[in-house]
Amino acid sequence: QVQLVESGGGLVQAGGSLRLSCAGSGRTFSNYAVGWFRQAPGKKREFVSIITWTGGISTDYADSVKGRFTISRDDAKNTVYLQMNSLKPEDTAVYYCAADMNFGTVLLGHGDYWGKGTLVTVSS
Numbered sequence: 001q002v003q004l005v006e007s008g009g010g011l012v013q014a015g016g017s018l019r020l021s022c023a024g025s026g027r028t029f030s031n032y033a034v035g036w037f038r039q040a041p042g043k044k045r046e047f048v049s050i051i052t053w054t055g056g057i058s059t060d061y062a063d064s065v066k067g068r069f070t071i072s073r074d075d076a077k078n079t080v081y082l083q084m085n086s087l088k089p090e091d092t093a094v095y096y097c098a099a100d101m102n103f104g105t106v107l108l109g110h111g112d113y114w115g116k117g118t119l120v121t122v123s124s
Contacts, residue, residue: 001026002113004097009118012087020082020118022097029073033103034080035111036071038093038120045109048095051080052103060107065091087122094119 008020022034033052039045049061049071059071070083080097095118098111105111 004115006115006118009120011121022080032099033106035106040093
């Protein structure tokens with residue numbers, strides 16, 4: 001079992017930055033792919049970013065956040081981060097992290113483990 005807890009959300013003005021954290025417990029992340037997803041009010045949940053380090057670090061981003069968001073990890077803290085810069089009002093959503101041993105499963109939004117989310121609100 002893996003327990004995931006997101007933190008770092010809040011209210012920020014457009015153009016600002018936030019760093020989200022996804023802290024894992026129960027298992028180390030070293031064998032898992034970890035992804036970030038978001039769901040805006042009235043919209044479907046969408047993929048944001050993913051990181052895996054099985055066989056080497058690999059990351060991917062949704063086109064809408066490329067160049068603005070950066071995913072990273074801290075093995076010592078068993079935590080994955082999402083640095084969000086140049087935030088836009090359309091980034092407003094609840095952000096969730098998900099983990100699974102299978103990269104593709106996480107990428108498709110079907111990871112076994114999910115956190116409860118953290119709210120990001122970007123004002124214009």
